[in-house]
Amino acid sequence: MPGEAESKYLVSTDWLAEHLGAPGLAIVDASWHLPTANRSGGAEFLERHIPGAVYFDIDAIADNSNNLPHMLPDPVAFSSAVRKLGIGDGMKIVVYDSVGLFSAARVWWMFRAFGVRDVAVLDGGLPKWLAEGRPVAEGEARPQSRHFTARLDHALVASLDDVRAASAKAGVAGAPQLVDARSAPRFRGDELEPRPGLRSGHIPGARNLPWSDLIVEGRLLPPEKLAALFAGAGFDPSKPTITTCGSGVSACIVALAMATTGRSAVPVYDGSWAEWGLRSDLPMAKGPA
Template identity: 50%
Template sequence: MGYANPQSLVSTEWLAQHLNAPDVRVVDASWYMKHLGRDPKAEFKAEHIPGAVYFDIDDIADTDSDLPHMMPSAEKFSSRCRRLGLGDGVRIVIYDGGGCTAAARAWWMFRAFGHDDVSVLDGGLPKWKAENRPLADLPDVPRERHLSARYNTFLVRDVDQVLDNVKRNREQVLDARSAGRFAGTDPEPREGLRSGHIPNSLNLPYQEMFKADGTFKDATGLQAAFDRAGIDMKKPVVTTCGSGVTACVLALGLHLIGHRQTAVYDGSWTEWGGRDDLPISR
């Protein structure tokens, strides 16, 4: 694969071999857009990888915010993870039912709170099921575990920082939405949002991180995708999307090939496109 940080991605074969390891914890972070009509909690109850716990990005969030699944406080993140048995001294492997989208968001959250021993299951639950690997339908009862959560602001950008960057252009902004949404020719799936993109930003639909089978491209393929998007690997990158989920897929892709200055704009287009006082381009 040639990744600079191969530890951030594990194969279904690796997880199957380490499923019962005492220092490995499995997390289902499935989340779906409403128009898909899928219930991730119900699906988790029906079937999940044995020993997995459900990580709800809408609950482990700043629920006082009007924006979806914004980053929670370190205290809330630590409390919720402790109840799930996720904490210091364990390797956390995250998957989701869609492949590697919401899993990438949870991966980024753990890193933003100082837990670097975290990986994404390459291909996610679809690949696991396609290989006829074991599934469970009984809830796991985790033992609480301490988590030392320390918020790393270098991995997160807020709206004021992104607006300042529009003027200063110090960081490259990379949008994970589709080309049509980025151009403003296709409607946004969330009502009430303007169409277009953040001025001076670049576009790389998150699907370009994956091969046809839903697993991540190798380092050469990822690098080629970022090159096509016009990314200079020597400069900082801020990823964005609709609500801060698929932006994390791009952040994971950049991390895999060794980019060291990557942050995620947490509010993303739900915030930017929902405000009339912020500039947009089409």
């Protein structure tokens, strides 16, 4: 049932407040901002965060040998970083961000991609927590290292080859649907990309579902409204789907939204347009889907 799926992947501020300090609970501040925002998630964490939280930097916990932004690291590197954050095997992980719902979905997906199943996003994030007058802490977190085992779940990660094949077979029965979470002007190619060197347009055969349409006041829409948006974007969430965006962040919001409606195994194209748009040898489309 949609309600059961929703409760599995989202937790309320009431629930988190009741469980602060509980053994086996890891609270993760995943705040990250686009370069154009001139904000630092790490600096803001030091100023205020939910008590007991640790800061997860998606630019640091990444494959830094890759020239693409915040690509998934390998399991060994991910395990090492997460252990230092005090997150261990068997813990329940709750992820939030300072916008309400943006980069938290990316870190939710990263944990799931490395085998964690008991991970959820805080509904409304830090803005809702603050609006309700709940406690905050400041300064650096000092977690105790724990043992964490990471095993990459390839079913949740789409490669360039996967996306190229899906694009070539767009519209063919059984082929994965491509859903692009960027804004409509970026999808159509009407706006320049925020990262230099990228073409403007979209992957041929993709559908457009802007991530911002899925959220109101920092909270994910209820499942029935999400289902209506999926239908309006022209894709069937019950069928194989790959989500994509600018650099693999907002695509995870679509994956989270689909999970709350009962479709949990949705792969994300990690390289997204940062990879595809950089490659002149790959086809590109402009205009509406």
